[in-house]
Amino acid sequence: MNVPHIPCEVAVINVEKSFWQRLSVLDWIKTRWHLILCKNCSEYEKDSKIIHRILRSMRNDGMHNHLGVEEIEKIKKALN
Amino acid sequence: MSISQNVQSKNEELVEEHADYLFQFAMSKIHNRELALDLVQDTFLVCLQKMDQFEGRSSLRTWMTTILNRKIIDHWRKEKRSYSSVDISENENASNAINSNYIPQNPHQISEEIEKRTILEFCLDNLPDAWREIVHAKYYDEKNGEEISKEFNVTPSNFWVIIHRAKAQLRACMDNKYAS
Known part of the structure; x- marks a missing residue:
């Protein structure tokens, strides 16, 4: 199979895009092929995926972590 | 009273x-x-x-x-x-890392997760202001690329370049922190 080569700069941008959107089939194949051949980009993908997950989880925590009125009252009661 | x-x-x-x-x-x-x-x-x-x-x-x-x-x-x-006595296999760790809803289950994982978060927060603070705001807009406000491009006056392709550069800097910063 003759897969067109893409440079590292394009591969890493495609990696970032792939966390948020579906790449076209051709872009996906070109990127995967690049990642098989390029250790640096493959390592970048692995680390970037971890950073992506932590950023997403930090965002999710921030949204749901506020105390409700009842919970605040529960703490107040416990102190009295 | x-x-x-x-x-x-x-x-x-x-x-x-x-x-x-x-x-x-x-x-x-x-x-x-x-x-x-x-x-x-x-x-x-x-x-x-x-x-x-x-x-x-x-x-x-x-x-x-x-x-x-x-x-x-x-x-x-x-x-x-x-x-x-809990043993976590490599495979489980790998699949957990991919899942963005992953919640650590035991104290070993929790403390690792918190360490990562703490370091990442530090590294985020050290990003150039514009990059940090774009990362925040994407990850915390969940705006799409088009909205962010308009808001920060960057082209859509530049937006992805900034996300990549910010991530690369975060990665380098985290590596340094772990090394030290």
Whole structure:
């Protein structure tokens, strides 16, 4: 199979895009092929995926972590 | 107003002012609402008992957060004993890392996760302002590329380049922090 080569700069941008959107089939194949051949980009993908997950989880925590009125009252009661 | 009513009112003010912040702090570390609430409640009890020991060298909130942090560490230590025989396979770690909803299940994972988060937060603060704001807009506000491009006056392709460069800098910063 003759897969067109893409440079590292394009591969890493495609990696970032792939966390948020579906790449076209051709872009996906070109990127995967690049990642098989390029250790640096493959390592970048692995680390970037971890950073992506932590950023997403930090965002999710921030949204749901506020105390409700009842919970605040529960703490107040416990102190009295 | 009687003395006891006055004390009660001051305690309630303290809760109103700091409870939500302390709760968010606890949740960022333990991901368990009920437990976080209990630890925050305990923290208030300890703070009120030890209020005369507060020397004012830091803010009251910082002092309270330190006490809460100790409570969280004590909790992990207790939990760690019961999890000491848990073995996590490489495969499980790998699949967890891909899942963005992954919540660590045992104290080893939790402390690793918190360390990563703490380092990442530090590294985020060290990004150039424009990059940090774009990362925030994408990850925290969940805006799409088009909205962010308009808001920050960058082209859509530049937006992805900035996300990549910010990630590359975060990665380098995290590597340095781990190395040190």
